[in-house]
Amino acid sequence: MxxxxxxxxxxxxxxxxxxxxxxxxxxWAAARLGTDFPWGTLIVNLAGAFxxxxxxxxxxxxxxxxxxxxxxxxxxxxxxxSFSLQTLDLMRERRWMAASANVCLxxxxxxxxxxxxxxxxx
Amino acid sequence: MRRYMPYLEVGIGSxxxxxxRMLTGVAVGGMSMPVFPWATLIVNVLGSWLIAxxxxxxxxxxxxxxxxxxGFLIAGFCGxxxxxxxxxxEAVQLALDGHQALAAGYVALSVxxxxxxxxxxxxxxxxAQARRG
Numbered sequence: 001m002x003x004x005x006x007x008x009x010x011x012x013x014x015x016x017x018x019x020x021x022x023x024x025x026x027x028w029a030a031a032r033l034g035t036d037f038p039w040g041t042l043i044v045n046l047a048g049a050f051x052x053x054x055x056x057x058x059x060x061x062x063x064x065x066x067x068x069x070x071x072x073x074x075x076x077x078x079x080x081x082s083f084s085l086q087t088l089d090l091m092r093e094r095r096w097m098a099a100s101a102n103v104c105l106x107x108x109x110x111x112x113x114x115x116x117x118x119x120x121x122x
Numbered sequence: 123m124r125r126y127m128p129y130l131e132v133g134i135g136s137x138x139x140x141x142x143r144m145l146t147g148v149a150v151g152g153m154s155m156p157v158f159p160w161a162t163l164i165v166n167v168l169g170s171w172l173i174a175x176x177x178x179x180x181x182x183x184x185x186x187x188x189x190x191x192x193g194f195l196i197a198g199f200c201g202x203x204x205x206x207x208x209x210x211x212e213a214v215q216l217a218l219d220g221h222q223a224l225a226a227g228y229v230a231l232s233v234x235x236x237x238x239x240x241x242x243x244x245x246x247x248x249x250a251q252a253r254r255g
Contacts, residue, residue: 003144003145003148007144008141008144011137011140011141011143011144012137012138012140012141013137014140015136015137015138015139015140015141015143015202016133016134016136016137016140016202017133018136018140018202019132019133019135019136019137019139019140019197019198019201019202020129020132020133020136022132022136022197022201023128023129023132023197024129026197045206045207045210048206048207049206049207049210049211051207052207052208052210052211053210053211053214056211056215067144070207070208071140071143071144071147071208072140074205074207074208075140075143075202075205075207075208076136076137076139076140076201076202076205077207078205078206078207078208079200079201079202079204079205079206080166080169080170080204080205080206080209080236081166081169081170081172081173081196081200081201081203081204081240082173082197082200082201083206083236084170084173084174084236084237084239084240085170085173085174085177085240087237087240088174088237088240088241088244091237103233106206107229107233110206110209110210111210111213111214111229113210114207114210114211114213114214115214118211118214118215118218
């Protein structure tokens, strides 16, 4: 699929929806689970990793749809920048356990979630 | 209406970030070694630098432009520009395609680079602040 106005619009609209969804989940998590640990970022990243794995194998029609759902919505929903910033903040507060838990949980569960999504999507 | 403003700011920033991420993918697509997910590595490292640069700047200048555009720039643009979902999918796909060492290398290389980039962005903001006096 050539990069044209349509692709840019699909990714932009998807990215906006994903970003707003991420804000909603992080606010919900901050209200429910507190702000001591970046639960919101962990939740969006695990959910997004599972969904992209599942879509990557089950979505067989339409480059436009995958651009909207995967590059746009899921790409915008999940985030590495907030993960990095929040981990750095935990390290700066010398909360080494929380910082390493954040890194390990995100990586191990995130990659496992994507693998599970791929497996279930088959 | 006010309570929906953050959603609008983050939505617009995230839309722009996602489009820049896609364009980075197109620009990097022509590079050699197509197996390795360079584009995702680049956006995630760049976005980690940028978010810390903005966040620290906003913290040190709480009435400045960056602080006012906090939602748009930080949760919006940087959040939409970087992606964890694609990172995890690429790691899994590399491993499933038989490139286990490359998959492990991708993960092992990415995380330290993201964190160093964030640390560096934070220092850059502090240095810029010190220069301004």
